[in-house]
Amino acid sequence: DAMVIQNPRYQVTQFGKPVTLSCSQTLNHNVMYWYQQKSSQAPKLLFHYYDKDFNNEADTPDNFQSRRPNTSFCFLDIRSPGLGDAAMYLCATSRDGDGNNQPQHFGDGTRLSIL
Amino acid sequence: SQKIEQNSEALNIQEGKTATLTCNYTNYSPAYLQWYRQDPGRGPVFLLLIRENEKEKRKERLKVTFDTTLKQSLFHITASQPADSATYLCALAFLPGFQKLVFGTGTRLLVSP
Numbered sequence: 001d002a003m004v005i006q007n008p009r010y011q012v013t014q015f016g017k018p019v020t021l022s023c024s025q026t027l028n029h030n031v032m033y034w035y036q037q038k039s040s041q042a043p044k045l046l047f048h049y050y051d052k053d054f055n056n057e058a059d060t061p062d063n064f065q066s067r068r069p070n071t072s073f074c075f076l077d078i079r080s081p082g083l084g085d086a087a088m089y090l091c092a093t094s095r096d097g098d099g100n101n102q103p104q105h106f107g108d109g110t111r112l113s114i115l
Numbered sequence: 116s117q118k119i120e121q122n123s124e125a126l127n128i129q130e131g132k133t134a135t136l137t138c139n140y141t142n143y144s145p146a147y148l149q150w151y152r153q154d155p156g157r158g159p160v161f162l163l164l165i166r167e168n169e170k171e172k173r174k175e176r177l178k179v180t181f182d183t184t185l186k187q188s189l190f191h192i193t194a195s196q197p198a199d200s201a202t203y204l205c206a207l208a209f210l211p212g213f214q215k216l217v218f219g220t221g222t223r224l225l226v227s228p
Contacts, residue, residue, distance in 0.1 A: 004158075033215075042204070042218040043159070078125075092160050101147035101166075101208045104216060106158030 003027070006107035013081055014115050017060040021076040021110045023091030033104065034066060035090040038112075042060050043090055049074060050096070086114045117142050119219040121205060125146055127225045136190040136222045145207035146186050146214070148181055153221065157190045162203075163190075177194035195226045 004025045013019040023032065027033040030051050035043035047056045049068045063085070065077040078085055088111050120139040128134050136219040138148070140188045144166050151159035165181045165188070172179045192199050202223045206216040 006158075040123075042220045042221065044218075045215055048215065085226065092158070101149075101164060103149060103161035103164060104159075105161070108156070108158045111156070 004091055004093055004105050004107035006024075006089075006110050008110060009028070009108065010111050010113070012113045012115060015083065019078050019081055019112065021078075021089050021091075021105055021112070023074045023076075024072050025093045026072070027093055027105060028071060029093035029095045029105070030071070031094045031096055032068060032096075033092040034064075034074070034076050035092065037088045037090055037109070046076070053059045067079075081112070081114050083114050086112055088112075117209075117217055119205065119217060121203075121208060121219040121222045123220060123222070125223040125225055126166045127227065130196060130226055130228050132195055134192040134199065134224055134226070136203050136224065138188040138190065138219055139188050140207060143209055144183050144186065147177070147208040148185075149206045149208070149216065150179055150188075151204040151206060151218075152192050153204055159204055184199050192224075195224075197226045197228055200224055200226050202217070 001025045015048050033048040036047045045057050046060045047066050063079050067075045088109045090106055090109045092106045094102045094104045118141040149164045149210045152160045153159040163179045165179045176193045202221040204218050204221040206218045208214040208216050
């Protein structure tokens with residue numbers, strides 16, 4: 001089945017130690033998103049890629065970076081994780097091109113813990 | 116800034132009843148409104164999309180209404196089942212075509228046998 005896969009499901013890192021989360025998709029969607037979701041809160045958009053074009057949200061900390069080497073893969077890099085970065089990180093994809101709003105397809109997330 | 120309100124308290128209902136969840140928004144009216152289901156430890160799953168010029172949308176036991184005057188969407192699950200227990204998120208998109216979604220915090224639904 002076509003899907004969005006996030007690895008790993010659980011990641012533990014030390015305070016200040018760089019960490020990379022990965023996302024792959026078999027949907028061939030041109031838009032990929034990264035969200036941060038803390039307990040009982042709404043998913044918060046960090047950035048998205050429209051094809052190869054990177055779009056950062058104004059309030060996303062500089063600590064968060066992203067790479068999209070090809071259509072299928074997208075990475076979230078946290079350069080120096082702080083305790084406040086402990087959260088669920090969700091990757092999503094959507095298709096664009098016909099002028100209509102499209103649903104987003106989410107992976108099951110990576111839960112990041114900071115020691 | 117845009118504000119989306121969903122009831123933060125869990126909704127407890129009995130199996131077989133209709134569950135009604137509310138999504139209210141302030142300021143600008145969205146062009147589209149989407150509803151997602153999220154189970155614990157999982158990513159959201161898309162359920163329904165409704166456009167600003169549509170009053171109602173149905174899919175099997177699900178129904179969504181969109182009242183741009185009241186700035187409100189209602190999400191109904193008829194003949195609810197324990198398997199419907201989850202958190203339901205509404206999400207707004209403010210322009211046609213590709214647009215980012217703004218999510219609400221969700222309402223947790225608990226359906227007891």
